[in-house]
Amino acid sequence: MALKFKLVMRKNLGEDHESIPEKVYAQMVYGDLVTFDEFAEEVADSSGVGSASVKAVLDRMNVVLVRHLQHGRRVSVGELGLFRFCFGSSGVPDEKTFSTNLIREPKVRFYPGKALRVAKSRTSFEKTALPNEEDAGGNGSDSESPDEI
Numbered sequence: 001m002a003l004k005f006k007l008v009m010r011k012n013l014g015e016d017h018e019s020i021p022e023k024v025y026a027q028m029v030y031g032d033l034v035t036f037d038e039f040a041e042e043v044a045d046s047s048g049v050g051s052a053s054v055k056a057v058l059d060r061m062n063v064v065l066v067r068h069l070q071h072g073r074r075v076s077v078g079e080l081g082l083f084r085f086c087f088g089s090s091g092v093p094d095e096k097t098f099s100t101n102l103i104r105e106p107k108v109r110f111y112p113g114k115a116l117r118v119a120k121s122r123t124s125f126e127k128t129a130l131p132n133e134e135d136a137g138g139n140g141s142d143s144e145s146p147d148e149i
Contacts, residue, residue: 002126004029029128069108081113 005026012023034042037051040058044051065083068075074084085106092098112120 002124004126004128006128026125079113079115081116082111084109
């Protein structure tokens with residue numbers, strides 16, 4: 001299945017921003033949200049373990065993951081991948097003037113395992129027509145737009 005995208009006009013932050021102030025960029029169009037309960041049910045259906053057990057394990061995994069990340073550890077979650085915190089700070093001229101309030105809020109970095117990396121590398125893309133774009137034609141004809149030619 002292809003990932004769907006739409007084209008949007010955004011401010012150009014590149015070196016040519018003065019001559020071309022805006023450029024067209026691809027933006028992903030997300031599908032429906034798979035809720036935690038739906039996800040747990042699906043995992044349970046294909047594993048022979050009840051959904052309550054799956055939910056309990058995933059909830060506990062989150063608690064343990066947070067604890068290890070807060071201690072500065074990297075956490076491998078098997079084939080799923082690896083999690084770690086990372087952060088940066090503002091710079092100062094010397095060590096004496098540095099304080100911890102210059103450190104930015106940590107971000108969670110996730111490094112996918114092999115199955116996710118392979119799936120990512122095999123992804124295809126499909127431009128989608130948004131509902132308001134389909135109505136813009138007004139006459140409902142099946143003629144091709146310039147994007148489809």
